[in-house]
Amino acid sequence: MQIVTAKEMYEIDRLTIEKGGVDGKLLMENAGRSIVNHMLPIIDRTKSILVLVGGGNNGGDGFVIARTLLTDGYDVLVVQLVPDYKIKGEAAYHKQLWLNFGGIVHVFQDTSMIRRYLLDADIVVDAMLGIGISGEVRQPLKDVIGLVNQVEALTISVDIPSGLPADEGESHFEAVVADYTFIVEHPKMSLFLESCSPFYGKWEVVKIGLFHSNLSSGSRIAWRERDVKRTLPKRSRNSHKGTHGRGLVIGGSSTMPGSIAMTLKAALRSGAGLITGGTINEVFSSIASHCVEATYLPLLGKAGAMTTQPVDVSMYNAIAIGMGMGRNEETAAFTRQLVKDVTKPILIDADGLHHIKDDLASISQRKQPTILTPHPGEMAMLTGISVREILLHPFEVSKQFAYEHNVYLVLKGPHTIITDPNGNQLVNTTGNQGLAKGGSGDVLSGVLLAMIMQEQSMIEALANGCFIHGKSADLLISSHRSTEDLLATDVIDGLASVFRTL
Numbered sequence: 385m386q387i388v389t390a391k392e393m394y395e396i397d398r399l400t401i402e403k404g405g406v407d408g409k410l411l412m413e414n415a416g417r418s419i420v421n422h423m424l425p426i427i428d429r430t431k432s433i434l435v436l437v438g439g440g441n442n443g444g445d446g447f448v449i450a451r452t453l454l455t456d457g458y459d460v461l462v463v464q465l466v467p468d469y470k471i472k473g474e475a476a477y478h479k480q481l482w483l484n485f486g487g488i489v490h491v492f493q494d495t496s497m498i499r500r501y502l503l504d505a506d507i508v509v510d511a512m513l514g515i516g517i518s519g520e521v522r523q524p525l526k527d528v529i530g531l532v533n534q535v536e537a538l539t540i541s542v543d544i545p546s547g548l549p550a551d552e553g554e555s556h557f558e559a560v561v562a563d564y565t566f567i568v569e570h571p572k573m574s575l576f577l578e579s580c581s582p583f584y585g586k587w588e589v590v591k592i593g594l595f596h597s598n599l600s601s602g603s604r605i606a607w608r609e610r611d612v613k614r615t616l617p618k619r620s621r622n623s624h625k626g627t628h629g630r631g632l633v634i635g636g637s638s639t640m641p642g643s644i645a646m647t648l649k650a651a652l653r654s655g656a657g658l659i660t661g662g663t664i665n666e667v668f669s670s671i672a673s674h675c676v677e678a679t680y681l682p683l684l685g686k687a688g689a690m691t692t693q694p695v696d697v698s699m700y701n702a703i704a705i706g707m708g709m710g711r712n713e714e715t716a717a718f719t720r721q722l723v724k725d726v727t728k729p730i731l732i733d734a735d736g737l738h739h740i741k742d743d744l745a746s747i748s749q750r751k752q753p754t755i756l757t758p759h760p761g762e763m764a765m766l767t768g769i770s771v772r773e774i775l776l777h778p779f780e781v782s783k784q785f786a787y788e789h790n791v792y793l794v795l796k797g798p799h800t801i802i803t804d805p806n807g808n809q810l811v812n813t814t815g816n817q818g819l820a821k822g823g824s825g826d827v828l829s830g831v832l833l834a835m836i837m838q839e840q841s842m843i844e845a846l847a848n849g850c851f852i853h854g855k856s857a858d859l860l861i862s863s864h865r866s867t868e869d870l871l872a873t874d875v876i877d878g879l880a881s882v883f884r885t886l
């Protein structure tokens with residue numbers, strides 16, 4: 385499922401009309417009809433429906449929706465929020481059809497009129513503004529959006545909640561808070577932004593028959609279960625423990641022994657053949673009994689943390705480093721040296737990210753993949769860009785960083801964005817707020833390590849790992865856990881139910 389900017393959406397629309405020869409009026413008919421088909425299961429025939437239409441093609445979709453519902457016997461009222469002369473082109477065509485079919489258009493007079501209609505409506509269809517919005521919402525739409533958000537009626541937005549930007553980078557907006565949004569053909573970027581996604585409510589994508597096109601701006605794809613099923617390597621009956629690779633996890637310190645234990649266990653539960661924990665004696669003795677399936681590589685410690693030393697990694701296929709290792713200077717020097725020397729794929733998380741912060745230049749020289757897995761706070765530390773700015777432009781910030789430093793970047797959050805060094809991006813579609821807890825990242829690193837060790841394209845391996853991790857949390861929340869009590873270790877236990885369905 386391709387994620388688009390407004391500009392890309394218009395480009396696909398243009399190609400469909402010019403190259404595909406599909407009339408724009410037909411696309412609008414398809415959009416309105418598809419949306420009604422998706423609405424039917426959630427609307428009741430006895431309810432009264434108010435369709436609010438604006439002056440662009442989003443409003444045109446609104447006229448199609450109104451006509452389709454009217455001919456199906458629904459009680460529909462249309463309020464046009466702009467004067468007649470503003471309705472042009474395909475929208476004017478569909479307005480005329482609405483009138484031909486016996487529909488009435490109530491033209492906006494004042495907000496008290498809207499307030500009255502809203503109070504009488506059970507369902508509001510928001511077709512005021514789509515992806516064509518520019519700048520801050522003007523009056524009277526601004527007030528109307530405010531009123532829509534005050535009433536109890538079920539609000540269904542067409543394509544995008546009115547007022548919401550389609551792209552990243554906008555911080556000031558006033559928008560409809562929808563209960564449902566039926567998105568035309570491709571999710572817009574804002575669906576995956578922390579500041580915008582809550583406005584969408586529940587959402588579904590409706591197909592209207594647009595041209596398939598490869599955009600020049602690189603791929604940006606929402607990664608779903610069907611993608612995981614298609615790309616996740618199947619375990620062969622003939623495989624042995626070495627087939628699925630040997631992984632090494634380096635981390636842990638006397639005050640944080642649990643982190644590495646979770647990473648080891650998560651990697652083993654995600655199909656890793658052989659996993660070794662590289663850690664200091666104090667950690668090893670406290671966790672070995674919790675994770676008996678792993679083997680251990682003793683590392684030299686000083687004051688409860690790792691110190692500089694050579695490590696032979698020749699027998700491992702991939703390495704994860706950083707979890708719970710602490711931030712002292714010797715551990716940092718050890719991490720930097722190891723990352724520089726190792727000629728294997730290496731995933732760096734948590735404290736490891738702090739250690740390599742000032743050595744990103746040598747990271748970009750590495751010949752084997754480097755995977756960095758920061759949350760926004762760590763991303764801010766790595767880039768010097770504020771968390772606020774990162775959350776405002778996560779796609780662009782990720783792309784630039786991955787390209788500049790030649791890394792695979794997993795920017796964690798409610799919609800984790802995975803970016804490869806060429807700027808291709810996959811966005812995870814699983815997970816819930818129960819994962820916003822200590823230990824979640826350690827578990828994710830383990831799942832990702834197991835994925836990296838199996839034969840998959842690197843970006844797909846990372847996206848599959850994020851999907852599986854989030855899905856485990858989702859399944860637990862939908863059965864016997866809550867977002868409050870969910871623990872990182874529960875997510876490890878939940879992996880079984882995810883793998884059973886993939």
Ligand SMILES: NC(=O)C1=CN([C@@H]2O[C@H](COP(=O)(O)OP(=O)(O)OC[C@H]3O[C@@H](n4cnc5c(N)ncnc54)[C@H](O)[C@@H]3O)[C@@H](O)[C@H]2O)[C@@H](O)CC1
Nearest residue numbers: 397439440441442513514515516517518519520521522543
């Ligand atoms: N492939 C496509 O792109 C298709 C798009 N369709 C619909 O068309 C929409 C895009 O249509 P348009 O490009 O006409 O744009 P919109 O319908 O989103 O908005 C354009 C209208 O809003 C007004 N406007 C812009 N900024 C404003 C602001 N800040 N305050 C108040 N009014 C403002 C403009 O004056 C114009 O009248 C999509 O969101 C979708 O719903 C569908 O009809 C089917 C095909």
Ligand SMILES: [K+]
Nearest residue numbers: 513542544546
């Ligand atoms: K809308």
